[in-house]
C-alpha cells in the first residue's frame with residue numbers, strides 16, 4: 001500500500017497541542033473521527049485530494065508534521081514537549097536515524113550519495129571546520145566575504161527547496177490555507193537530523209500586501225554564516241518572493257534571523273553553477289550495521305535530535321552533513337568577486353585546522369585508516385598513500401573538495417611528523433586527485 005493510500009485525505013489539518021498518543025490514535029482510525037473536541041481540530045479545507053500535501057501541526061508546541069506523498073522519506077514526525085522530533089526513528093543497534101540511512105548511500109567510490117538524486121553528494125564533516133574555514137579564508141584574503149557566503153548559500157538552498165517543495169504545498173501557503181511558519185519549521189526541522197542546530201520559527205507573517213516576514217531563532221547553528229540562509233531560503237521558496245535577511249546574536253550561541261521584503265542585488269542574480277558529481281563504481285567497503293546498513297563507524301556519533309546536534313561520543317566533536325557543491329559554489333563566487341585564485345587560501349586554512357589537532361592518524365595502518373576516514377566523510381576514494389618522514393603522496397580516484405583534501409593531507413603530515421611542509425596537488429579526469437606533501 002502506498003503512503004498516499006494509507007493517509008486518509010481529506011483529513012483534519014491542524015491539531016492544537018494534541019499529544020503524540022492522541023495523534024497516533026487519530027492516525028490509526030481511518031478516516032479521522034468526527035470533530036468531537038470543540039476547537040481542538042480544524043476542518044480540512046475542501047478540495048484536498050489524495051496525494052495533496054497537508055500540514056498537520058501543533059500550534060502551541062509549534063512543530064509541524066508535514067504529510068505529503070513520500071513524507072515518510074523526509075522523516076518528519078510528531079512532536080511532544082518542545083522540539084522533540086518523535087517521528088524520527090533511530091536504529092536500535094547503532095543509534096543512527098533511519099532518515100540518514102534511508103536517504104543516503106555510503107557509496108563504494110567513497111562518496112555519500114543521495115538516493116533520490118545520485119548526482120548530489122554530501123560530506124559528513126566536522127562542523128567547526130565550516131565557519132573556521134570561512135574565517136581563515138577571509139583572514140588570508142584580507143577582505144570581508146560574509147555577504148558572498150550568505151548569498152551563495154541562500155541561492156543554493158532556495159534552488160533546492162524550490163525543487164523539493166511540491167507545487168501544491170506552495171499554492172496552499174500562498175493562498176493562506178496553510179500558515180507559512182509551521183511549514184518553514186518543518187523544512188528547517190530536517191536540519192535537526194543533519195546536525196544544523198535547533199531552529200524555532202517565532203514570527204511568521206504572510207500577507208498579500210508584500211509585507212511577508214519571518215523571525216527564526218537558532219540555537220547552536222552549525223555555522224551562522226551558512227545556517228542563517230536556510231530558513232530564509234525555505235520562506236522564499238514557499239511565498240515565491242525575494243527576501244532580504246539579517247541576523248543578530250541574542251544570547252550565548254543563539255541568533256535571531258530575520259527575513260523581510262527586499263529585492264536581491266542584481267549582481268547576485270546570475271545562475272549558480274552547482275557541480276553534479278560523476279563517480280566510478282569503486283570498491284571501498286565500510287563495515288555496516290547489520291540492522292540498518294549504516295556504516296558502523298557512524299555508531300561512534302550520537303544524535304541529539306532535540307538540539308539538532310551530532311557529536312562524537314568520546315571527543316564531543318560536532319559533525320554536520322553538508323553539500324560540498326555549496327562550498328564549491330562559494331569558492332567559485334569568491335574567486336569571481338575577488339578576482340584571484342582562492343584555492344591556496346582554502347588549502348592553507350584546512351592545513352592550519354588539521355595541524356591544530358582536528359584530525360590525526362594514530363594507527364598501524366595509516367592508509368586503511370585514512371581511506372575509512374575519507375570515505376565515512378564522503379570525500380572520495382583513496383587509491384594510494386605513501387607516508388614517510390620526508391613527505392606524503394596521496395592519490396584518490398575521485399575527490400570532492402580537492403583543496404580541502406590537499407590541506408587535510410598536509411595538516412595530517414605536519415601534526416604527525418612535527419615539521420613544516422610544502423604541498424602540491426593536481427586534479428585530473430573523473431575528479432581524480434594527487435597530493436604531494438614534502439618536508440621543509
Ligand SMILES: [Zn+2]
Pocket residue numbers: 091092093094095096289290291292293294
Ligand atoms: Zn544501525
